Amino acid sequence: MKTGTLTTPDAEIYYEVRGSGPPLLLVNGGDGDAAMFGPLAGRLAEDFTVITYDLRGNSRSRLTSPPREQWIEEHGDDARLLLDTVAAGEPAYVFGTSYGGMIGMALLARNPGRVRALVAHEPFVIDLLPDADRWHALFQEVYELYEREGTDAAMGRFCGEIGVDAPPAPEAAGSVPEPVREMLARIRANVGTCLAYELRSFVRFRPDAGALRAARFTIVIGGEGPKTLLHRTTQALAEHVGTGTGVTEFPGGHVGFLTHPAPFAAALRAAIGDC
Structure with a gap:
């Protein structure tokens, strides 16, 4: 695996590259980290040049300007710059999960010639729901709870409302590598x-649309476990x-x-072959 850092407006993006073949960009969702794609990327690297990265302001991708509200479109621009650097302009397959699927859609809309095919996994497109206003109000409440009581209280409320599990704390993960x-x-x-700058x-x-x-676009959803708000948005x-x-x-x-x-x-x- 190779690693690198890409300088973009207001951020330095940490990325990883595995394998060889056509470029395949994997894009994380909220709180995501390139290491979450490690097991998947290792398998895909047999056929693709797999590119993973930490979103700006997350993990090892540090901001170079004061923190501020962020937008999906600027993350799409980060993805394009990353493909310019790693894939030398070659059209790429793109897989994005949650926010990452939305980042892939923004990348595709602005740069259609750069995306060979896009697979969006459980994209969090709340604004498409008929009750979107209710969710926007809830997420404002989650932010205010974060400001008052911190991350644990806010994430407990957020995850409980949308129906997903919060990531385990390191000390609660048991015996892990x-x-x-x-x-x-x-x-x-x-x-x-x-909570402060993305949600x-x-x-x-x-x-x-x-x-x-x-x-070439495929929408996918997790087929196991309870139904969540992500099923509705998908x-x-x-x-x-x-x-x-x-x-x-x-x-x-x-x-x-x-x-x-x-x-x-x-x-x-x-999915890449079919879409």
């Missing part, structure tokens, strides 16, 4: 960035894009790429 413990510590530190603005993103209809995206766009089930739940890396890699290969 040190790199995993380090990853969990980085993710825990990312929570403040997510409320990211969920205002509305995908360009025309750009998605014109592209279906809402399919309806937004229209023209018979369906939703494909992938192994595992919201983090199936981490919990089921081998079958998830097989499903992603198939």
